[in-house]
Amino acid sequence: MFLIKEKLNIKLLIIFLLLINTNLFAKNIKNSAIVFMYHKFGVSKYPSTSITIEQFADHIEEFNKEKYSVKSLEYIVDTINNDGKLEDNIIGISIDDADKSFLTIGWPEFKKNNLPVTLFVNTSTIVKNNKNYLNWDQIRKLKNEGVEIGAHSHSHMHMSDLSIEDVKKELETSNRIFLKELGEIPRLFAYPYGEANNEIIKLLKEYKFKVAFGQHSGVINETSNMYYLPRFSLNEKYGEIERVKFAASAKGLGVYDFVPNDPTLKENPPFIGFSILDEKLVFSLDCFIFDSKGQVDKEIFKFNERIEIRLKRKLQKGRSRMNCTTKDSSGNWRWFGHQFYL
DSSP, X not given: OHHXXXXXXXXXXXXXHHHHHHHHHHTSOOOOEEEEEEOEESOTTOTTTEEOXXXXXXXXXXXXXXXXXXXXXXXXXXXXXXXXXOOTTEEEEEEESOBXXXXXXXXXXXXXXXXXXXXXXXXXXXXXXXXXXXXXXXXXXXXHTTOEEEEOOSSOOOGGGSOHHHHHHHHHHHHHHHHHHHSSOOSEEEOGGGOOOHHHHHHHHHTTOSEEEOSSOOOBOTTSOTTSBOOEEOOSTTOOHHHHHHHHHOBOOOEEEEESOSSBOSSSSOEEEEEESSGGGTTTOEEEEEETTEEEOEEEEEETTEEEEEESSOOOSSEEEEEEEEEOTTSOEEEEEEEEEO
């Protein structure tokens, strides 16, 4: 009888230790993915949305390094959605708007170096004889050569300013054109200007989009809002190779219970708060909020795994962004970003 009880106690102890280990593991994210966003290539007239040829050459050289794994956006999001494990130092590449410079400058280099890319297309500009944007024959050719096509609305409007009926029209018009021209409707979406709200997110789910991307910096991981995913924007100002290297090395922060939960603000200034899976990262974490007027002064309050931020002034109308970073015990930068819209 004593031996039976002892064996039972040992089994209970083993189960208890396994539960502890499982709980500890659950506090650490297992995936981190970086997605870079381009618009134009070598179009110096638009430095805020274009990169120089020299910058682009540096990016290609960096992405080809053995330490990186460059994968399609669909592979990245499917792996996370299916609770899989991504490769270390994984990168995704996206291009918005279907500018002609992607066909003449961007894609030849990506193709030559076997780097998968996703092209987000707003359908209203894809017409014959448009000197600035691609046409459907060119997009079909790119798709046949391996370019993944994503949706970017029809008219590239500020979608959060539209009525929900007008948003429906945008999506339905875009879907109808994609179905006619490509024979299928994309399942990846990128918000024009990175602007979204919860009503739009609900619609995207109803229209069977897998995920949606914004235009705020940050690292994708399994705690990310899959309908408001971050991307690092690359342009002449923010396209230097050192920034690319720094962004590519960042890891996710494991943020959950984020408020306000709607990217389009209902209150100004907003009450900002979130929790972090690994509470050891809370103490050293700092956050920076910027709007069109510059950096916004704030107070940060920390309670165990919880962060609360109170702004000292209202945000300016339009887009504002928050970036929160800290270093972990291995020396990796952990990064969480978010965009607000008014």
